[in-house]
Amino acid sequence: MSEFTKICALADIPRLGARVVEHPGGDIAVFRTADDEVFALHDKCPHKGGPLSQGIVHGKRVACPLHGWNIGLDSGEAAAPDVGRCGRFEVKLEAGDVYLKA
Amino acid sequence: MGKPKLVMVGNGMAGVRTLEELFRIAPDMYAVTVFGAEPHPNYNRILLSPVLAGEMTVQDIILNDHDWYRAHGVNLHLGRKVARIDRVRRQVVAEDGTVEAYDRLLLATGSTPFMLPIPGNGLAGVIGYRDIADTDAMIEAAKKYRHAVVVGGGLLGLEAANGLKLRGMDVTVVHLGAWLLDRQLDEVAGRMLQQSLEARGLKFLLEKQTEALIAGESGRVAAVRFKDGMQIPAELVVMAAGIRPNTALAEAAGIHCSRGIVVNDTLQTFDPKIYAVGECVAHRGVAYGLVAPLFEQAKVCANHLANHGIGRYTGSVTSTKLKVTGIDLFSAGDYMGGKDTEEIVLNDPAGGVYKKLVIKDDRLVGGVLYGDTADGPWYFQLLKDGKDIREIRDHLLFGQSMVGDVGHQGQSKAAAMSDDAEVCGCNGVTKGTIVRAIKEKGLFSLDEVKKHTKAASSCGSCAGLCEQILASTLGGAYQATASDKKPMCGCTEHSHEDVRRAIRERELTSIAAVTKGMEWRNADGCEKCRPALNYYLISTWPHLAADDPQSRFINERAHANIQKDGTYSVVPRMWGGLTTPAELRAIADAAEKYKVPTVKVTGGQRIDLLGVKKEDLPKIWADLAAAGMVSGHAYGKSIRTVKTCVGAEHCRFGTQRSMDMGVKLEKMLFGMWSPHKVKLAVSGCPRNCAEAGIKDVGVIGVDSGYEIYVAGNGGIKTEVAEFLCKVSSDEEVMEVSGAFLQLYREEGWYLERTCHYVQRVGLDHVKRRVVEDPENRQALYARLLDSLTGVKDPWSERLDGELRKEFETLAVRPA
Ligand code: SRM
Ligand SMILES: Cc1cc2nc3c(=O)[nH]c(=O)nc-3n(C[C@H](O)[C@H](O)[C@H](O)COP(=O)(O)OP(=O)(O)OC[C@H]3O[C@@H](n4cnc5c(N)ncnc54)[C@H](O)[C@@H]3O)c2cc1C
Ligand code: SF4
Ligand code: FES
Numbered sequence A: 001m002s003e004f005t006k007i008c009a010l011a012d013i014p015r016l017g018a019r020v021v022e023h024p025g026g027d028i029a030v031f032r033t034a035d036d037e038v039f040a041l042h043d044k045c046p047h048k049g050g051p052l053s054q055g056i057v058h059g060k061r062v063a064c065p066l067h068g069w070n071i072g073l074d075s076g077e078a079a080a081p082d083v084g085r086c087g088r089f090e091v092k093l094e095a096g097d098v099y100l101k102a
Numbered sequence B: 001m002g003k004p005k006l007v008m009v010g011n012g013m014a015g016v017r018t019l020e021e022l023f024r025i026a027p028d029m030y031a032v033t034v035f036g037a038e039p040h041p042n043y044n045r046i047l048l049s050p051v052l053a054g055e056m057t058v059q060d061i062i063l064n065d066h067d068w069y070r071a072h073g074v075n076l077h078l079g080r081k082v083a084r085i086d087r088v089r090r091q092v093v094a095e096d097g098t099v100e101a102y103d104r105l106l107l108a109t110g111s112t113p114f115m116l117p118i119p120g121n122g123l124a125g126v127i128g129y130r131d132i133a134d135t136d137a138m139i140e141a142a143k144k145y146r147h148a149v150v151v152g153g154g155l156l157g158l159e160a161a162n163g164l165k166l167r168g169m170d171v172t173v174v175h176l177g178a179w180l181l182d183r184q185l186d187e188v189a190g191r192m193l194q195q196s197l198e199a200r201g202l203k204f205l206l207e208k209q210t211e212a213l214i215a216g217e218s219g220r221v222a223a224v225r226f227k228d229g230m231q232i233p234a235e236l237v238v239m240a241a242g243i244r245p246n247t248a249l250a251e252a253a254g255i256h257c258s259r260g261i262v263v264n265d266t267l268q269t270f271d272p273k274i275y276a277v278g279e280c281v282a283h284r285g286v287a288y289g290l291v292a293p294l295f296e297q298a299k300v301c302a303n304h305l306a307n308h309g310i311g312r313y314t315g316s317v318t319s320t321k322l323k324v325t326g327i328d329l330f331s332a333g334d335y336m337g338g339k340d341t342e343e344i345v346l347n348d349p350a351g352g353v354y355k356k357l358v359i360k361d362d363r364l365v366g367g368v369l370y371g372d373t374a375d376g377p378w379y380f381q382l383l384k385d386g387k388d389i390r391e392i393r394d395h396l397l398f399g400q401s402m403v404g405d406v407g408h409q410g411q412s413k414a415a416a417m418s419d420d421a422e423v424c425g426c427n428g429v430t431k432g433t434i435v436r437a438i439k440e441k442g443l444f445s446l447d448e449v450k451k452h453t454k455a456a457s458s459c460g461s462c463a464g465l466c467e468q469i470l471a472s473t474l475g476g477a478y479q480a481t482a483s484d485k486k487p488m489c490g491c492t493e494h495s496h497e498d499v500r501r502a503i504r505e506r507e508l509t510s511i512a513a514v515t516k517g518m519e520w521r522n523a524d525g526c527e528k529c530r531p532a533l534n535y536y537l538i539s540t541w542p543h544l545a546a547d548d549p550q551s552r553f554i555n556e557r558a559h560a561n562i563q564k565d566g567t568y569s570v571v572p573r574m575w576g577g578l579t580t581p582a583e584l585r586a587i588a589d590a591a592e593k594y595k596v597p598t599v600k601v602t603g604g605q606r607i608d609l610l611g612v613k614k615e616d617l618p619k620i621w622a623d624l625a626a627a628g629m630v631s632g633h634a635y636g637k638s639i640r641t642v643k644t645c646v647g648a649e650h651c652r653f654g655t656q657r658s659m660d661m662g663v664k665l666e667k668m669l670f671g672m673w674s675p676h677k678v679k680l681a682v683s684g685c686p687r688n689c690a691e692a693g694i695k696d697v698g699v700i701g702v703d704s705g706y707e708i709y710v711a712g713n714g715g716i717k718t719e720v721a722e723f724l725c726k727v728s729s730d731e732e733v734m735e736v737s738g739a740f741l742q743l744y745r746e747e748g749w750y751l752e753r754t755c756h757y758v759q760r761v762g763l764d765h766v767k768r769r770v771v772e773d774p775e776n777r778q779a780l781y782a783r784l785l786d787s788l789t790g791v792k793d794p795w796s797e798r799l800d801g802e803l804r805k806e807f808e809t810l811a812v813r814p815a
Helices: B013-025 B045-052 B066-071 B132-144 B155-166 B187-199 B248-252 B291-305 B376-385 B390-396 B431-440 B446-453 B463-477 B496-505 B511-517 B529-540 B554-558 B581-593 B614-626 B658-669 B730-747 B754-761 B763-770 B774-788 B802-807
Strands: A004-009 A017-022 A028-032 A038-042 A056-058 A061-063 A070-072 A088-094 A097-101 B005-009 B031-036 B075-078 B082-086 B091-094 B099-101 B104-107 B111-113 B126-128 B147-151 B170-175 B203-206 B210-215 B221-226 B231-233 B236-239 B243-245 B261-263 B274-276 B281-283 B319-321 B329-333 B342-348 B353-360 B363-370 B422-424 B568-570 B598-601 B607-612 B639-644 B678-683 B697-702 B705-710 B722-727
Touching (some): A004 A017, A056 B529, B013 B291, B104 B291, B132 B155, B132 B236, B187 B203, B187 B329, B221 B236, B319 B376, B329 B376, B422 B463, B431 B446, B431 B463, B446 B463, B496 B511, B496 B529, B529 B730, B581 B614, B658 B730, B658 B774, B697 B730, B722 B730, B722 B763, B730 B754, B730 B763, B730 B774
Parallel strands (some): B005 B031, B005 B104, B104 B274, B147 B170, B261 B281
Antiparallel strands (some): A004 A097, A017 A028, A056 A061, A061 A070, A088 A097, B111 B243, B353 B363, B568 B607, B705 B722
16 A cells, blocks of 8 residues: 655646656656645646656646647546546645645 | 526528527537427438438438437427517517517527419419428429429529439529529629539529419419419429528517517627527628538627637638539639639630639639539638738649648549548548438538548548538538637637737736646636647746646657557657767667567658557666657657758768758757747758758858758648748757747647648748848747757656656555
8 A cells, every 4th residue: 555655845846837756666757736636647648658747737628738638637548539548546735735645 | 486488480591500509618608498390309300402402311310319309408499480479578489379478589490491472373383492301302302303494503503403304304593693693603603503503404494584373273373484484394393593682570579679589699689688600690781691601600609608608700701612512512602713813714615624713912702613612611711811912822722732731632623532442541521421421420521521531630631631521521611710719629719819919918827827827617727728838938938837737648748658558658869860889878778678579760860669568667767868869759739859960971963061051050959849830951062861851940051151941841741831931050050940940939829730730821921030140030930949958867756756746656555
């Protein structure tokens, strides 16, 4: 059973941006929205594996840098009409720090 | 208090499109109730013709199935006709007694076929052509009876006649006018059309007035009699002599109607609680009978229902197409012409091609195409844009590929392409896939086709072809929007032009100020508008507006080009294509040290190190910086390269020192952001070894100085640069090139290359600002130099400090 571990301070992730967390199971992208919500997804686009962490974040979505699929940060689902799903991870904010369960 | 109640009467194309637009921008605002007199969910009425012709089934043309209504919580009353509106109590009452209260009412009752007021018009076997029930009745009649008469030789009548003929009936079309489609075609095209329909076995009686319909023994219609006494057999009579806006309900409720329910530019009727859209409406005295303008109305109406309060409907120019497979016909605008207009005509009766373009004051105002309609959408766009066609006039009639505005030249015959022909080379999308998506998913715009099929969503060179396929599949439902009115993206109604102007005039200096001040639908914008806004801000307010890295595409944020495997490429600048042994040694060392898998000479006269890991970028940059190298911006909407030839420095033919000139230009422009990438070249003589003829700015040395060319492009669609002016000194080259690029930076729309920008504004405009007005030229040049003062190398800026974070990964560490 994995536990929540601290990965960085919220301030280390740019607003409307992301950071990459290295993980034995593959990189994880941790996103921060305009209103400081955090989300974590597998850093691999369901289309052709593009690194989602490098995309543009807007609302609760990220646009993949390779071909522009939009992936829901909370659901991991590709926005219609595209179809695909990306693995999600639990993250939480505590006292200005970001914790990830992975 | 629950949500306000929106009731819609009429479950057809315009009404449901309004709901779709509304759900997109304000999904939870209303509790929605819909009444539809027909028992079907919303379907694509325009495709009833292919259904009648046996090319599609009713199932194929459903646009919104029951699940759609359910998913949006719509309370749907099908097969229930609204009998009365009670404006005092604010409720509607259906024929079966159902009562629903409203806070806002939307009337979308469409229109009804006009039944000629002649004896016998109520007999069995006499029908209009409007809905699924009519279509079914025609299909049934075709099984049992032999003779059909279609009254009316307009679009609807001809489509009905064609379908009935294909179902085996003997069909005669009766038409009052002197030629077919006299509301869309001139006489020549009308006659050509008649000939090809006659070749398919249809019969025509022109300039004939129907006097009465005669009943047979069974009481069903049996014959049609004309004013001149002639009588022909008919067991089925289809009235297609026009439509009448369905205003009875509104009129009975005392809402002002005159040739339709009268609405203002926000689609509001005289009762402010009641809106109306679609064929039932009269806007500025016009009632439209084609889908495209109705969809424009729907968009504006939804906007006002959502209380966004922006957007006005100001009327539409329409174009039409006959949906009879195998017949190509297109008409738009003022197709007849008059005494103030000129005409360009091509008439080839043997080849079955006729084209007429109507021109007024150097602008296209209308046209008719018969036999070859491939360029219809292009002409329609020119017409809507009101583009000055003086410069392309002598090629105009031969179409877009002759003018050189289309990607795949010579492949512009959308209708003639086979289904398995590849349309989009980037994403491997065939014509069949696109046509299927248009029909099955009910797509109406290029944007929707891009989203659903991915065609034209990469390099975009097939966009024109996709539009042609749309137009030929949809018929008159296809509508181009004027380019300067196209919304920037789904977040806003505003066009690039509007936004640029607002940023300048209202002195907006941040993305938030734009998205708030201009009522963006989503506060953060999206990946399409944010990079554009960021560019508009920093180019309009240099030194004032802060650059927003999070609104830049990854290449510009990381200052390196992302590759398909997530690694990056590194391209150090080589001013004017020049390098030194020391630089080459540093590049070689770096390539070995960071195990760069591929080292390549680029098309831009420099070296690309491909396959670098993101976290290695700052390190490799540091090594290159130590040898005096800076970023080549090979990743940016920015100055890319200035290509040079050896020139007078070495070459036996050289007239000017092109290497030197090129290096000076490149140093001047270092760090310049622009709407799209910018490439220059300087050649030492007209042999032009630096290929200056296909660059954004091309400089060619001649004995007496330099010739300057602009707006060339060597990419997706090669465009030869146009001659701008001739100058005599290096300083003038810098000033003219700089001024031209600044004009482009100030007026270009994001992702518009110089060639597209100049096509839009016209070379004359550029000449006036840059060549003929020295004061303005100097002012432009000064603004360029000002915005470039203090520009730093983005690579060395990121070697340490806050900006370096972008390149560092995090690790999961125990708490
Ligand atoms: C590296 C290079 C190919 C090469 O190995 O030679 C190249 C590589 C790419 N080009 Fe290019 N282009 C390269 C020279 C060209 C040239 C030739 C030139 O510059 O003289 C052209 C035609 C000239 C022109 O632009 O007018 C060219 C026309 C394009 C286009 C089409 C632009 C257009 O407006 O039509 C694109 C697509 C775009 O920019 O949207 C493009 C896009 C790309 C991208 C950035 C695709 C992408 O988005 O990832 C490629 C990046 C590969 C990478 O990661 O490095 N590349 N590209 C060349 C880099 C030159 C340099 O030193 O900076
Ligand atoms: C055969 C055919 C081919 C066509 N081809 C083309 C084409 O190629 N290109 C093009 O642009 N256009 C074409 N059109 C026209 C296009 O279909 C119409 O412009 C469009 O459907 C109008 O939309 P609307 O919502 O205003 O009306 P409709 O789609 O007619 O919807 C109105 C609905 O309201 C219902 N209704 C009316 N009164 C009441 C009431 N009191 N209570 C409840 N419900 C009510 C009606 O039953 C109907 O379902 C074609 C039309 C037909 C019939
Ligand atoms: S380098 Fe240019 S031409 Fe080659 S694949 Fe990439 S974008 Fe296409
Ligand atoms: S890999 Fe993400 S959109 Fe293609």
